[in-house]
Amino acid sequence: MIFNAQKLFVLVGMIFVVISCERSGEWSIDGRQDVNLVVHGMLTNEFSQQEIFLSRTFVNLYESAPPIIDADVRVIANNQLYLFVADMNHPGRYVSEEAFEVVEQLDYQLEIDWQGQMYSATSRLSNVLPIPEISFNPVGQDSFRIGDNIVPLFSANQQAMYEIDIDWSQIEPVGINRARAIYYTFNSVHISEFVRPPREDIIFPAGAQAIVSKYGLRDDFADFLRSTAIETDWNGNYFYGNPQNSPTNIVPGAYGFFATVAVLRDSIIVE
Amino acid sequence: MMLKTCSFFLICMSWSLLALAQGDSRLTFHFNDVPLADILSEITRQSGIYFAYNPQVINVESTTSFSCEEEVAMSVIERLCTQEYLSSEIVEGQVILKNVDDDLLPSYMLTGFLTDSASGESLISATVALAGRGRGVYSNAYGYYAISLKRGVHRLTFSYVGYQDRVVEITIKKNEHLNLEMSVFATGLPVLTVKPGDDEMSSQQDLGKISLNSDDLNRLPELAGESGLVKNLENVPGVKQHSEISSFFYVRGGERDQNIIYIDDAPIYNPSHLLGLSSMVVPDFANNITVYKSDMPANVGDRLASVISIRTRDGNLNKFQLSGALNPFVNRVSAEIPIFKQRSSIFVSYRRSAYEPLYRQFTDKVDFFFQDFHFKWNYRMNNKNRFFITVIGSTDNFIARTGEVSRILWGNFAASFRWNRTFGPKLFSNTTLYTGNYSYTVTFPPNIWKSELGTISLKSDFTHYINQDLTSNFGVEAQGYFNTPGQLTLDSTTSVLPSFTRNYGRKLVVYYRSNIHVTNKLSLNVGARLINWENLGPMSYYRYNDDHEPVEKIDAPQGTYNSYLNVDPRLSLTYALPKSQFIKVSYGIYHQYLQLISNSISPYTAMELWLTASPHIKPQQSQHWAINYTKKWAERAMQFSGSAYYKTSENQIDFDGHSTIYLNEFLEGELRFGSTEAYGVEFLLKRDFGKLSMELGYTWSRVYRETNDINNDAEYPAFQDRPHDVGLLATFKASDRLSASAYWTSYSGSPITTPTGFYSFNGQTIPIYDERHNDRLPAYHRLDVACRYRLNKNVDKRFQHSLSFSLFNALGIKNIYAVKFNKIEEDGLFPEIPSNLLFDHQLSPSRVELTQFFPSLTYKFNL
Known part of the structure; x- marks a missing residue:
């Protein structure tokens, strides 16, 4: 139902094409000079070297996020200490010294020591339900499009994030031949989900390989992701509310989120 | 004094001795409904007594009845004077007649309905002014007027903007009923007319x-x-x-x-x-x-900011009329059908959009259109009873035929039945039974989402014209409310969703207000509105803690489970200063029991929800002070109005930016409550230069909000906080057939919230905000122009038709209404949201602009 609803709302939006338009242009931002820690941490229940990304806030929209390379990062669970070390090849990426998997019923505490300040966050593993059938939207006879919603927008039973990596380099060795898109299923409905703004159109050929990763979300992480979606993916349509900072579980005074998530992966050939 | 100055003074022969002697004469006559002059002549004939009087003061042509049988002449004269409220004095053998002092004269009511002479339409807010007395009244919403007059001869001026004044001289000896028809000044194209009206009357028009x-x-x-x-x-x-x-x-x-x-x-x-x-x-x-906008009368309301009352046309009572308007976007037609001439008519209209050509070339699988239907019947049974039925319906349809037909349907329905009744000359009543309903339905078979709000109400309103200094208005209103904040009917495969039940509430209102003329210059309007609000069970609701989390579910039984009782006092004082200046000070307390639940700040109406007052949502409350000043320059056809106001409001609702409005069982927990402070000054200058008319308006105002858990509890400017707002309207009537108008408006941009920084998460750039409404949109400017041309030369022809051409935003100014920071620039295309997160994207600010240069051509006809 919600998938159909989105289609109809997009059609509704056609009215406004004739009476309004959006253009790129300059806008002076009253930038705040304080630099804050940003944490992007998603530990999974897969046995692997887990990774955490640290960066700094920035003022200029044209900048890239400045990586943090001088932090001490560790995760503690059940008195077990997991140390993370900076990956010199990928500034801002911290990798656990040893492989481990997140297990159920344990609290995982992240601790980051950066510039004399200790930051921390706690998370407990979510559960994940099976991946539903994913069907890509065809474009013409033998192509598909990235960007349209291909997962349920709403579910009362499971909030989830889908990371879909598509690779068609075997078919088109030159040019853009890989893509990653993120989709969400939440247990609440926001008008911006339905009337989403125009998206970058990426067409890929039939026969591409897609790796679908489904992350089950606990409520606090889902709230964070929903909030970031409202500020990014869903922002700029015909209905919008007052902007607001996304929540965080990093204390004190940092941005981002630390979560432990259960994941399922599947590989499909898009046809 | 009058006797000395009057050139028409009648001097009778001075036969004083004879007169005195003849005062003992016995008279016999019987007159029924004859001019007073005839009776005086008969007395003179039978007794030889002559009378002297000023005919401009005493109307001897007014009819009366009088009888006497072998009665002494002086006794007859004394009795006649008593009956006709005259005093008599014998001077040099003549009986000099004068009016008795005004204070001794009894008052009577002159009542009636004012209507358009051609169509029979009621004339609302027309002026009935008593020349030289600084007094007057206005016709009410049904064209009814009632003015208290002393016995005697009065000269009344009936005036209405755009209509020729009518001056009526009337002799009042008893309660009178006078229905009056008025004619428009000149038919043709509308022009601005600054009509100062009767300068001696207290101004009813001010910026409030x-x-x-x-x-x-x-x-x-x-x-x-x-x-x-x-x-x-x-x-x-x-x-x-x-x-x-x-x-x-x-x-x-x-x-x-x-x-x-x-x-x-x-x-x-x-x-x-x-x-x-x-x-x-x-x-x-x-x-x-x-x-x-302020000083809302006690008989309307329960909104904090404004009440807009629209009286629709009754329909021509005298002749069939067909009119319409055609343009590329919307077409409409209306018919006015007399049922019984001068007694009853029907007004019916239909309007439909015609946007299909705009999107048909892109797709034939969708349809969107809107339509309105309007029906009104009125029946003037007699001077005491009038009936009106109004039915209004409107729908917006968005239909998609991709697979099964899906549809979004917005709809308004409103209907009212009104009964006007006069009880004697002093009491006018109107009883209204009305209903209003707004709903929308989103249908994706077999799923249906529906939200609705409805009201049904019975109201009896009375106006008591007690005397020339006191008019009272009182009444009672019972309202029932029902609303469904969102009900979803699902197919069996969809996940379980929270269920929402229809909420019921009722409101009982008793109100009273008086308009008191304290002196000729000072009038007082005082009243109050007593409101009892009740929520009705059975109903389940939640109690929330300070963190807005539900802590207890309460199952209320059938009957009243929550109530609020409030008294809203209203007070205004109007003082007439010299030289057509008026000043009015007003104060009022207002409550509101119904609120729109929407966290959208976009210009478009979305699928909004309404909630009534409840245990968690206290009624919104506002106190409003205002001072209004008006000055008119009749000789220059100019009017200036100024106003200053100060408002504070409590229990004001705001939202977290990311709050969940739909399908949320804990919706009330998403609400944040706070206060608002608003103040400002407004000016309006109107002047008519003959062919050219101008209206210049300016507002300086500020609005600040303070809401718990929003903006760190700190004060912030509201979205509507636009300090400066100026508008200039110029209308030029080049000829009887051609007119043009131009409207310029400029105002400060609205406050917006823009990022003060960014961070990156999962390949996305996420904005950081510091304070709510830390930034402001650029100032807004727009010029609209229009030209109207009447196609038929003869204005008296039954068939009238005209063409209107308008150019909206004629200068093509790019006014911004939103700024976004999440899109990538695409050459030749609109900015887009990046889809592929494997690559870095260069985001740039994007500005959303509204209409530029929107022309339209409309053909209107009237048959």
Whole structure:
């Protein structure tokens, strides 16, 4: 139902094409000079070297996020200490010294020591339900499009994030031949989900390989992701509310989120 | 004094001795309904007594009845004088007749209905002024007037904007009923007329209460061929539109749900079409529009910011009339059908959008259109009883035929039955039974989402014209409310969703107000509105803690489970200063029991929800001080109005930016409550230079909010905080057939929240915000022009038709209504959201602009 609803709302939006338009242009931002820690941490229940990304806030929209390379990062669970070390090849990426998997019923505490300040966050593993059938939207006879919603927008039973990596380099060795898109299923409905703004159109050929990763979300992480979606993916349509900072579980005074998530992966050939 | 100056003084022969002797004569005569002069002549004939009087003071042509049988002449004269409220004095043998002192004269009521001579339409807010007395009254919403007059001869001036004055000399000896027809000044194209009216009367027009007719609204250039009510209110100081394509408006710092529009007493909860692009209220269908921005009378209300009362046209009582308007976007037709001449008529209209050509070339699988239907029947049974039925329906349809037919349907329905009744000359009543309903349905078979709000109400309103110094208005109203904040009917495969039940509430209102003329210059309007609000069970609701989390579910049984009792006092003092100047001070407390639940700040109406007051949602409350000043220069056809106001409001609702409005069982927990402070000054200058008329309005105002858990509890400017707002309307009547108008508006940009920094997460750039509304949109400017040409040369012909051409935003100014920071620039294309997160994207700010250069051509006819 919600998938159909989105289609109809997009059609509704056609009215406004004739009476309004959006253009790129300059806008002076009253930038705040304080630099804050940003944490992007998603530990999974897969046995692997887990990774955490640290960066700094920035003022200029044209900048890239400045990586943090001088932090001490560790995760503690059940008195077990997991140390993370900076990956010199990928500034801002911290990798656990040893492989481990997140297990159920344990609290995982992240601790980051950066510039004399200790930051921390706690998370407990979510559960994940099976991946539903994913069907890509065809474009013409033998192509598909990235960007349209291909997962349920709403579910009362499971909030989830889908990371879909598509690779068609075997078919088109030159040019853009890989893509990653993120989709969400939440247990609440926001008008911006339905009337989403125009998206970058990426067409890929039939026969591409897609790796679908489904992350089950606990409520606090889902709230964070929903909030970031409202500020990014869903922002700029015909209905919008007052902007607001996304929540965080990093204390004190940092941005981002630390979560432990259960994941399922599947590989499909898009046809 | 009068006797000395009157050139028509009648001097009778001075036979004083004879007169005295003849005073003992015995007279016999019987007159029935004859002029007083005939009776005096008969006395003179039988007794030889002569009378002297000033015919400009004593109307001897007024008829009366008198009898005597062998009665002494002086006794007859004394009795006649007593009957006719005259005094007599014998001077040099003549009986000199004078009026007795005014204070000794009894008062009678002159009542009646004022109507248009051609159509029979009621004339609302027409002036009935008593020459030389500084007094007058206005006709009410049904064209009824009642004025208290002393016995005697009076010269009354009936006036109405756009109509020829009628001066009526009337002798009042008893309660009289006078229905009066008035004729328009000149037919043809509407022009601005600054008509100062009767300078001696207290001004009813000030910036707190503005009365408009369809011509006032039609003077403004049109957008897409339609001059909608809301768009045309932007010329009223203190009324701010969200933006030019929106039907949202803000009055004196109030929120958009703090205004209510009544059409023939029935509330319209969403007066817009096409998500706000078009208004469902067409000015041509309105007889009168009254906008209350302050000093709302006690008989209307329960909104904090404004009440807009629209009286629709009754329909021509004398002849069949067909009219319509055709343009590329919207077409409408209306018919006025007399049923019984001068007694009963029907007004019926239909309007439908015609946007199909705009999208047909892209797809044939969708349809969107709106339509309105309007029906009104009136029956004037007699001078005491009148009946009216109004039915209004409107729908917006979005239909997609991809697979099974899906549909979004917005709809308003309003209906009212009104009964006017006069009980004697002093008591006028109106009883109204009305209903108003707004709902939308989203259908994706077999799933249906529905939200609705409805009201049914019975109201009896009485106006008691006690005497010339005191008029009282009182009444009682019982209202029932039902609303469903969102009900989803699902197919069996969809996940389980929270269930929502229909909420019921009722409101009982008792009100009283008095208009007291304390002196000739000072009048006092005082009243109060007693409101009892009740929520009705059975109902389940939640109690929330300070962190807005539900802590207890309460199952209320059948009956009242929550109530609020409030008294809203209203007070205003009007003082007439010398030289046609008026000053009015007003104060009022207002409560509101119904609120729009929307965290959207976009110009478009979305699928909004309404909630009533509840245990968690206390009624919104506002205190409003205002001072109004008006000066008229009749000789220059100029009027200046100024107003200053101060408002504080409590229990104001705000939202977290990311709050969940839909399908949320804990919706009330998403609400944040706070206060608002608003103040400002407004000015309006009107002048008529003959062919050229101008209206210049300016508003300086500020609005600040303070809400718990929003903006760190710190004060922030509200979205409608636009300090400066100026509008200039010029109308030029080049000839009887051709007129042109131009409207310029400029105002400060609205506050917006923009990022103060960014961070990156999962390949996305996420904004960081510091304070709410830390930034402001650029100032807004727009020029609209219009030209109207009457096609037929002969204005008296039955068939009238005209062409209107309008150019909206003629200078093509790019006004911004939103700024975004999440899109990538695409050459030759609109900015887009990046989809592929494997690659870095260069985001750039993007600015959303509204209409530039929107022309329209409309053909109107009247048959």
